[in-house]
Amino acid sequence: MGSLSPESDNDPRYASVTDERKRKRMISNRESARRSRMRKQKQLGDLINEVTVLKNDIGKINEQVDVATRRFMEMESKNDVMRAQALELTDRLRSLNSVIEMVEEISGQDLDKPEIPQNPWQIPCPLQQPILASMFDC
Template sequence: MSSGSDSDPRYANVDERKRKRMLSNRESARRSRMRKQQHLDELLKEVNNLKSQNSEVAYKIDAVTQRYTGVESENNVLRAQMMELTDRLRSLNSVLEFMQDASGFAVDIPEIPDNLLEPWQLPFPVHSIPNAFQC
């Protein structure tokens, strides 16, 4: 006895549609895998790009931090020198005052400028800080 699909043309048509659908599904799955692989490749490229940018930013931050530390150290030295010079000026002024009192001659004793006593109140305009990420 033969199967119905071998002799009946209706079943042959169904088998042909089934075979075409299987081929279509395989092709669709292949395209889907290709799209997925392409998407994965794009994501990996983006990850590498972001890692590179991150390294560059970290390098710039490091450079700016080193410059900041250097400027801060220099500022501390300058502050100490300013305090020492201010103390010397006070001492010299007191010697001049003593000489004036002892000799009776009028001596012009300059006042210590306020900006030396209060360096945060500088008499000149404050300049803006340049962009820290420009190297």
């Protein structure tokens, strides 16, 4: 007998089931593609936001670097002034020690002479008394 099986291409029920499956698969694929596009769009938006945040961070860091650079330059300038003042004071101390030596020769007394440091930056200073700029303005 020539009864049609459901798998037969000639069976209208099979054709409608196949068409329904194709339609559902197509709808599912479209939905999947839509979700994929939405994910990619969200990822792109997230990356754009991250770039914006990172650019802002870079701007802030650059400002901090500029401030630190200015402070460094100011300190370097102040250090240069202090080095010059320390050299001048060392020269004055040498001159005063020469005067003390002359006084010792004339008077015959042994006077205490301050030691002249080899490196003015290693002058021992009491921590309780900070060095004031006015101390160097002689």
